[in-house]
Amino acid sequence: MRNCTRPLVLVGALMAASLAGAQTEPRTWRLDFYQTGGPGIEAYSFDRLVVEPLAWPDSPAAHVDATLTGNYRFEVVQDGRVAFSRGYDPAFAEWVTTAESKKIRRTFQDSLRFPALTAKADVVLRKRTEKGSYDEVWRHSVDPDDPFIDRSIPARRSLIEIEKNGDPPRKVDLLLLGDGYTAAECTTTFRTQARRLKDALFAVDPFRSRRTDFNVWALCPPSARSGIASPSRDIHVRTPVGAAYDAFGSERYILTFENRAWRDIAAWAPYEYVIIMTNGATYGGGGLYNVYSTAAAGNAFAEYLFIHEFGHHFAGLADEYYTSPVAYEPPEHIVEPWPANVTATTDRAQLKWRDLLTRNVPIPTPWPKQEFEAFQKDYQARRVQIRELKLPESAMTRLFRDEIEIEMRVFAAAEHAKKVGLFQGANYDAQAYFRSEIDCIMFSRNIVPFCRVCRRALSAQIDRHTRR
Numbered sequence: 001m002r003n004c005t006r007p008l009v010l011v012g013a014l015m016a017a018s019l020a021g022a023q024t025e026p027r028t029w030r031l032d033f034y035q036t037g038g039p040g041i042e043a044y045s046f047d048r049l050v051v052e053p054l055a056w057p058d059s060p061a062a063h064v065d066a067t068l069t070g071n072y073r074f075e076v077v078q079d080g081r082v083a084f085s086r087g088y089d090p091a092f093a094e095w096v097t098t099a100e101s102k103k104i105r106r107t108f109q110d111s112l113r114f115p116a117l118t119a120k121a122d123v124v125l126r127k128r129t130e131k132g133s134y135d136e137v138w139r140h141s142v143d144p145d146d147p148f149i150d151r152s153i154p155a156r157r158s159l160i161e162i163e164k165n166g167d168p169p170r171k172v173d174l175l176l177l178g179d180g181y182t183a184a185e186c187t188t189t190f191r192t193q194a195r196r197l198k199d200a201l202f203a204v205d206p207f208r209s210r211r212t213d214f215n216v217w218a219l220c221p222p223s224a225r226s227g228i229a230s231p232s233r234d235i236h237v238r239t240p241v242g243a244a245y246d247a248f249g250s251e252r253y254i255l256t257f258e259n260r261a262w263r264d265i266a267a268w269a270p271y272e273y274v275i276i277m278t279n280g281a282t283y284g285g286g287g288l289y290n291v292y293s294t295a296a297a298g299n300a301f302a303e304y305l306f307i308h309e310f311g312h313h314f315a316g317l318a319d320e321y322y323t324s325p326v327a328y329e330p331p332e333h334i335v336e337p338w339p340a341n342v343t344a345t346t347d348r349a350q351l352k353w354r355d356l357l358t359r360n361v362p363i364p365t366p367w368p369k370q371e372f373e374a375f376q377k378d379y380q381a382r383r384v385q386i387r388e389l390k391l392p393e394s395a396m397t398r399l400f401r402d403e404i405e406i407e408m409r410v411f412a413a414a415e416h417a418k419k420v421g422l423f424q425g426a427n428y429d430a431q432a433y434f435r436s437e438i439d440c441i442m443f444s445r446n447i448v449p450f451c452r453v454c455r456r457a458l459s460a461q462i463d464r465h466t467r468r
Helices: 011-019 091-095 183-187 189-201 259-266 302-315 369-388 393-412 452-466
Strands: 027-038 041-055 072-078 081-088 106-115 121-128 134-142 160-163 172-179 214-219 273-278 285-288 292-296 423-426 429-435
Touching: 027 091, 027 134, 027 259, 041 134, 081 106, 091 106, 106 121, 106 259, 160 189, 172 189, 172 259, 172 452, 183 189, 189 214, 189 273, 189 302, 259 273, 273 302, 285 302, 292 302, 302 452, 369 393
Parallel strands: 172 214, 172 273, 273 292
Antiparallel strands: 027 041, 027 106, 072 081, 072 121, 121 134, 160 214, 285 292, 423 429
């Protein structure tokens, strides 16, 4: 295994071959479009079809995803046959659950990537229903001979090889995309943080045991100044990737809505998954299933943010916590959520992880929930106060560390610690949803691994991309 951080020496030759059509793999195509929502409207419109400069990076065996995950799903249909499909969760899917979506209309950029076509096809977008099926919401016809396909080449970017274990079609290709780094910081700070966070990911299972199934690449488009935007802290700056805090009104939620911009930058790397590393110490991150994840790379809890948010992005894992404030409105109806690690059922026979249950564990499984919620009430109030008073980030770090100390002590003494059961409280709700273990990276910042249910879901994703 090579473990290095250096410019990819052969990138010029590889890209030249790609642009000349010398390689056997199909090129990567990208359909850019718009989603508009708000009171009385949900509409979709075509923007452009782009030919990216590199070959399609994924295994042909992974073209059709039959797992039916994600609130949205798109299919490339040729002659009545699904030739390619993916489930995903765009920012739009989250925004429509916020209070703002009930008041104003808003348009989001989005993209669907797939291998180049040689014949006419339809790209079909489907939206998940409460019953778990998918309804068609938009269809766009694609003709490979269309002269208006955008074959222009975006500004070239220098690709960095962080860790390579094989050819892209045989591996899971992960792109670390920097934002808010100056040219000098790209060659120093970014590369140091990229190495550290990559190593943190591969220190936990299933990534530790499956490390050789991954390639890790990096791109760092230089910013004019350090850091990213944070409107609630009166920081306004434009960066190449467009990442910013305060998404949907949550001060810790980092997203980018500059889809065209970051996609054209990322096109110079072979990737299936993207983690946007932002330059700054303020706590924050985010994760959109099969779109991207973000993490504040300079924060004291950067390793946790990097891994936790990647869990959302890579396998669609749900948040298992429920005491932290979020921007989303509670659902009108409680239905079984599609993520593998949370459930609304208490029926042992219907439980997603019934085969993993610890023998004779009670269902639901008792845990010190009242004690946990009692100290969380005070902790969350202190967290809000730190932001309102604009205290230094070190105050938030101390609060988080105090929280970890209390939680670890409470959980260690619990009767069913380290067992797989059905623990009430998950998915932002104290009553309606359940998680499989008392603690997990998707539940807390504690120094704990992914729970067994999460590990299984993550392993299944790795398998899907690396099978022949």
